[in-house]
Structure formats: C-alpha cells, structure tokens
Amino acid sequence: MESQRIARAEGKCSRQKGWWREGKDELASHSMTTEVWTSTRGRISEATRITLQKASEEDNRKDTPSFGSEDLEEIHRSGTEARLLGIYKFPGSVYATDGSNDRGVMGAGFFKLDEQRGGCCQLGRGVEGNSSNRAELGAACLALEDSKKQQDRKPVILLSDSACFLSSSQKWTGEGKSPSMYGNPDADIMRDIVQFLRERIDQGLLTMIIKIRPIGETL
Numbered sequence: 675m676e677s678q679r680i681a682r683a684e685g686k687c688s689r690q691k692g693w694w695r696e697g698k699d700e701l702a703s704h705s706m707t708t709e710v711w712t713s714t715r716g717r718i719s720e721a722t723r724i725t726l727q728k729a730s731e732e733d734n735r736k737d738t739p740s741f742g743s744e745d746l747e748e749i750h751r752s753g754t755e756a757r758l759l760g761i762y763k764f765p766g767s768v769y770a771t772d773g774s775n776d777r778g779v780m781g782a783g784f785f786k787l788d789e790q791r792g793g794c795c796q797l798g799r800g801v802e803g804n805s806s807n808r809a810e811l812g813a814a815c816l817a818l819e820d821s822k823k824q825q826d827r828k829p830v831i832l833l834s835d836s837a838c839f840l841s842s843s844q845k846w847t848g849e850g851k852s853p854s855m856y857g858n859p860d861a862d863i864m865r866d867i868v869q870f871l872r873e874r875i876d877q878g879l880l881t882m883i884i885k886i887r888p889i890g891e892t893l
C-alpha cells in the first residue's frame with residue numbers, strides 16, 4: 675500500500691518519557707522530526723492537514739487543556755472523578771488548581787473550566803522556604819483572587835489534588851475556629867485565602883473545596 679507524508683515539523687508535540695507516572699504535562703521534541711503519514715487511498719481535507727501541521731510545529735512547554743466534543747472525549751470524561759461528581763454541570767465557576775515545587779522553584783496556577791482559561795505565577799523565592807503544600811496554597815489563593823475580580827456572584831468550586839491543602843485550610847474556616855497562625859510557614863498565603871473565603875461567606879456566596887486524584891483526571 676502506498677503512503678504519503680502530510681505533515682513534518684520539529685516542534686514540541688510529544689509528552690515527556692514516563693509522564694503518566696507523575697502526571698506531568700511538559701512537552702518535548704526528543705530531538706526528532708515528527709512526520710505524519712497516511713495512505714494514498716485515504717481522503718483528508720486541507721483544513722485537517724493544516725491543523726496537523728500546526729500541532730506538529732507547536733513550541734509550548736506544556737500541554738494545553740482541551741475539552742473537545744468528539745464521542746471518545748465524551749466517553750473518557752464520563753468516567754472521570756469530576757464527571758461522576760457532577761462538576762462539569764455545576765452552575766457556577768470551577769477552578770482546577772495545582773502547584774509545583776521543582777528544585778526550590780515554586781509555581782502555582784489554575785484552569786477555569788467555564789471560561790476555558792487559566793492563570794499562573796512563580797511563587798516567591800526559594801530562600802524564603804519552599805514546599806509542595808505552599809505551592810498548592812498559592813494556586814488556591816490565585817484562583818480565589820480571580821473569582822473576586824469577576825464580581826459575578828457565582829458559586830465556586832476549587833479542585834485540588836492536595837490533601838494537605840484541605841487539612842490545613844480547615845483549621846481557619848468554619849464556625850468558632852480562630853487558631854493563631856504564629857509559626858505557620860505559609861501564614862502569609864493562608865491569611866489571604868481566609869480573607870477571600872470570609873468575604874465570600876459575608877456575601878452569601880457558596881465556595882466548595884474538593885479533593886480529586888492527581889493522575890488520570892482531565893481537569
């Protein structure tokens with residue numbers, strides 16, 4: 675059977691080796707040229723060929739979240755933890771948050787499901803202390819700050835894969851709870867989180883924080 679090449683590029687269009695073990699979303703080129711071949715008997719539109727060429731030329735460092743409507747994509751999402759919890763149909767804002775701590779460099783970010791956009795930042799300096807929990811707190815704080823800027827009074831769900839974030843935030847939320855933050859290494863970020871949450875409570879706005887598994891979840 676004869677074949678034909680329809681795309682060729684040297685972009686970062688492959689996942690890092692062993693990405694599924696740690697849930698990493700970094701992309702790589704692996705020092706190889708990517709080529710897409712198809713049978714000459716097949717029919718492929720020019721628009722599809724251009725899309726494949728652009729995807730092969732991609733040079734982003736990380737994989738961009740994609741929520742398509744193809745049958746296989748819907749089937750995959752139907753079995754995820756978020757879908758089983760009804761999060762995709764939540765009548766408000768859904769923020770998926772995550773933090774990273776790579777050799778002392780902390781990053782924090784979020785993805786807003788209903789608007790298909792995100793935000794991220796580098797979190798402080800390593801000499802000030804670093805931990806994975808601090809990065810997770812930073813991501814949650816970033817999402818709550820974004821929700822405040824929207825001023826749309828929507829209920830909010832924060833998704834996090836960090837059990838430490840949930841357990842640490844519970845100390846300062848809830849009726850009758852007001853322990854001191856003295857000695858807490860992440861007190862600067864936690865104060866902002868508590869302030870954002872209290873403002874939402876005073877306005878009668880629902881805020882839910884849900885723990886999801888770190889690997890295998892689309893969000």
